[in-house]
Amino acid sequence: MRHPAVFALPLALLVSPALAQTPDVAEVVAAERAFAADAPSMGIARSFNKWSVPDAILIAGGEARRIGEVYPDGPKPADEPLLEWWPNFAGVARSGDLGFTTGGVALNGRRTGHYFTIWKRQPDGSWKWVYDGGSGASAAGVPGPDSEPVILPPGPELLRVVRQGEPPSRVSAAEWAMRAVKTQEAALAEAAAVDQKAAHLAVLADNGRLYVAPRPPAIGRDAFADALSGWPATFRFGPTEGGGASVYGDLVWTYGPAGWSADGEARTGHYVRLWQRQDGGWKIVLAQLIPAPPPPPASPPPPAGG
Incomplete structure (x- = not known):
């Protein structure tokens, strides 16, 4: 817009x-x-x-x-x-x-x-x-x-961004960047609930990195596609809980809650992402998923009559 x-x-x-x-x-x-x-x-x-x-x-x-x-x-x-x-x-x-x-x-x-x-x-x-x-x-x-x-090369010069008509009036570049990335995060969450692999591939930067444990870092489009196959087919990403933006508005980091299913069990954790304003728009230059510790095993029921 x-x-x-x-x-x-x-x-x-x-x-x-x-x-x-x-x-x-x-x-x-x-x-x-x-x-x-x-x-x-x-x-x-x-x-x-x-x-x-x-x-x-x-x-x-x-x-x-x-x-x-x-x-x-x-x-x-x-x-x-x-x-x-x-x-x-x-x-x-x-x-x-x-x-x-x-x-x-x-x-x-x-x-x-x-x-x-x-x-x-x-x-x-x-x-x-x-x-x-x-x-x-x-x-x-x-x-x-x-x-x-x-x-990682820095993002495009601010004057180029201004000429493209991106930042709104009466809002600092950092505030504008955080708002823009939160919008991107919401769109990613909606898409990842259907197909996380396609959703991530659409926003990962060609010069970025992706961590999908226990694989090595994925670097480049082919490596992204292969690594994303190691994650569940869908994710439930919650709204951004925190993060920050550069004064210039070209670099933003975010974190928030994530949920998924693994081996038939519900799991939770956090996503952490670094977004950069590139010539093609906002792109993720680094993404990681930090799983929460698995819940303790349920205690067996007491014996009958006990």
């Missing part, structure tokens, strides 16, 4: 030199590597708290929870396992305020899956993470810690 009052967008967004420049994703990658380097010496809880904002989100135990609930800050336990991770894929919004990395994870030297972190630049210029989550997608064949991550 085109909006006639497109040039009512705040002038600063049209002429700011900072937004016209290509941001440096190396800052985000450096923050992730520094975060990972702190974990062995500081411990998981202390390093996670050091590098996150106070209201950072993790999906744990089937719920979206704050960092302090999942990892209360404290000294490293003597028997804590060695947790290591490294970036294989990274990107940053054109406005330079929101970025991400994702890559392999190892526990006591054994590769166990992938992490996915959303980073936000702070007022003092530092980077802190606002979301961190894991996936059981295999890391066996991904490049190791000494490799350089693949970089």
